[in-house]
Amino acid sequence: MSPIVAAASVIAAALAIGLAAIGPGIGQGNASGSAVEGIARQPEAEGKIRGTLLLTLAFMESLTIYGLVIALVLLFANPFA
Amino acid sequence: MNSPELPIETPPENESPSGEQSPESNDSMQEYYQLQQNLLRDTLILTGIIFGSVWIFYSLNIALNYVIGACTGVVYLKMLARNVEQLGRQRKQVGKTQLVGLIVVIVLASQIDQLKIVPIFLGFLTYKAAIIVYMFRTLSSSSS
Numbered sequence: 001m002s003p004i005v006a007a008a009s010v011i012a013a014a015l016a017i018g019l020a021a022i023g024p025g026i027g028q029g030n031a032s033g034s035a036v037e038g039i040a041r042q043p044e045a046e047g048k049i050r051g052t053l054l055l056t057l058a059f060m061e062s063l064t065i066y067g068l069v070i071a072l073v074l075l076f077a078n079p080f081a
Numbered sequence: 082m083n084s085p086e087l088p089i090e091t092p093p094e095n096e097s098p099s100g101e102q103s104p105e106s107n108d109s110m111q112e113y114y115q116l117q118q119n120l121l122r123d124t125l126i127l128t129g130i131i132f133g134s135v136w137i138f139y140s141l142n143i144a145l146n147y148v149i150g151a152c153t154g155v156v157y158l159k160m161l162a163r164n165v166e167q168l169g170r171q172r173k174q175v176g177k178t179q180l181v182g183l184i185v186v187i188v189l190a191s192q193i194d195q196l197k198i199v200p201i202f203l204g205f206l207t208y209k210a211a212i213i214v215y216m217f218r219t220l221s222s223s224s225s
Contacts, residue, residue, distance in 0.1 A: 028175060036169040047112035054116065054165045055212055057175060058158065062209060068180065069187060069202055076191035077198060 001081040009078050013071035020067020024060045031056050116215075117162050123211035124155055131207065135200070146190075146197050150204020153186050158208045 001009075035053040039046050073079075128151040136144040160179035168175060183205060190196035 032168060032175055039169060044109055047109035047114075047116075050110070050113045050165055050168075051116040053168070054113075054162055055216070057165060058161060058208065058212055061161070061180075062206070065180070065183065065205075068184070069198075072184065072187045072191070073198060076188055 001078065005078070005080055009074045009080070013074040016067045016074070017064075017071040020070075021064050024064045027060050028057060031060070113166070117159075119215055120158060120162075120208070120211050121155065123214050124151070124158065124208050127207050127210050127214070128155075128204075131204075142195065143197065143200050146200040147204040149186065149196070150201035151207045152204075153182050153201070154205040154208040156182050157205070 031053060035049050038049050042049075128148065132144050132148055132151075135147050157179045160182075161175075164172065164175050164179065186201055186205075187198060190198045190201050
């Protein structure tokens with residue numbers, strides 16, 4: 001692998017995981033905070049709120065996972081090497 | 082000389098002193114555990130169906146790669162569910178420890194020739210298909 005390709009791959013991997021984590025991070029924080037607040041207000045609806053939170057977190061975190069997989073492929077199985 | 086009177090703090094009425102859950106909350110959590118069981122069952126059923134299809138139309142090696150990814154997805158979903166269950170009790174935020182399994186499997190797939198990244202990753206995403214199936218089932222049952 002040429003040094004330029006290696007350096008570009010490392011920078012691209014860092015950008016991929018870094019940028020992919022920003023949006024879901026903010027979203028997960030907002031969702032979790034609102035869910036905990038909702039549980040504190042209505043403890044009788046705890047199961048429903050936690051269930052909805054689980055589904056939304058699973059969808060949100062998959063956006064981070066896409067970036068993570070791209071970064072890992074660039075670092076360990078680079079197609080341009 | 083009189084000492085100033087300190088205000089005595091009393092706990093709120095609906096909060097137990099030991100921090101235990103109320104009976105209503107315990108009943109409500111049964112719904113959450115039911116959701117976990119449904120998602121797990123749907124993921125396993127979809128994994129079985131897709132494993133057979135991939136074995137027939139591609140090869141056993143690709144199908145086994147898919148199963149590795151699907152098992153990683155099941156572990157990820159279980160860990161995420163446990164994190165969500167502990168949120169607000171033992172934990173203040175949802176952790177990222179559930180991603181460790183996926184990272185290890187992808188790195189291993191890039192180092193070992195017999196493992197392929199794409200079927201493993203698509204197998205990992207089986208849990209999302211299970212969630213979509215669950216949501217459609219919930220929507221259809223609520224509309225009827």
